[in-house]
Amino acid sequence: MAVEQIGDIMTRQVLTLDQNSTLKDAHDLMREKSIRHIPVTDQDSGRLLGVLTQKRMIATVMGLLADYGVSALERRERLVRVMDIIDADFESVDAGAPLTEVVPFFLSNKHGCLTVVDEEGRLQGMVTSSDFVRLCAELLKERSKA
Numbered sequence: 215m216a217v218e219q220i221g222d223i224m225t226r227q228v229l230t231l232d233q234n235s236t237l238k239d240a241h242d243l244m245r246e247k248s249i250r251h252i253p254v255t256d257q258d259s260g261r262l263l264g265v266l267t268q269k270r271m272i273a274t275v276m277g278l279l280a281d282y283g284v285s286a287l288e289r290r291e292r293l294v295r296v297m298d299i300i301d302a303d304f305e306s307v308d309a310g311a312p313l314t315e316v317v318p319f320f321l322s323n324k325h326g327c328l329t330v331v332d333e334e335g336r337l338q339g340m341v342t343s344s345d346f347v348r349l350c351a352e353l354l355k356e357r358s359k360a
Contacts, residue, residue, distance in 0.1 A: 220316055221309030223349050224330050224339035231266070231296055232257040237274060238291035240266050251327040253337050254300050260336040262329055264300030274299050306331045309338055313349075320346065 250268040330339040
């Protein structure tokens with residue numbers, strides 16, 4: 215198994231939202247698809263604008279619950295733009311980046327994802343800690359056969 219670059223293990227079919235999406239859209243997507251990170255892209259150019267994490271989404275939802283109560287949550291979620299709560303200061307990497315350079319990012323930053331973009335900043339994929347666990351499982355399986 216010749217796995218050396220991020221592009222070898224990244225998820226290419228990434229679920230995204232665009233800059234016009236709301237917290238309600240994000241909350242529904244995370245719940246329905248059981249995902250923890252949603253890249254937000256520019257609707258026209260496909261450029262990555264930021265990442266909405268489950269942690270940030272939950273904190274925002276909890277704030278809305280505290281301020282407005284359960285009965286108003288859905289309505290209030292529709293008023294919050296994802297652009298107002300995304301992490302716009304995030305790390306990205308090129309698909310050709312060696313895996314050995316990316317592992318320290320996950321270990322030292324405790325981030326659960328790393329976005330993969332092209333030279334124009336368009337989203338190409340995403341690597342999560344789960345992708346590394348899958349790689350580890352495959353390598354261990356191969357090793358046990360040898």
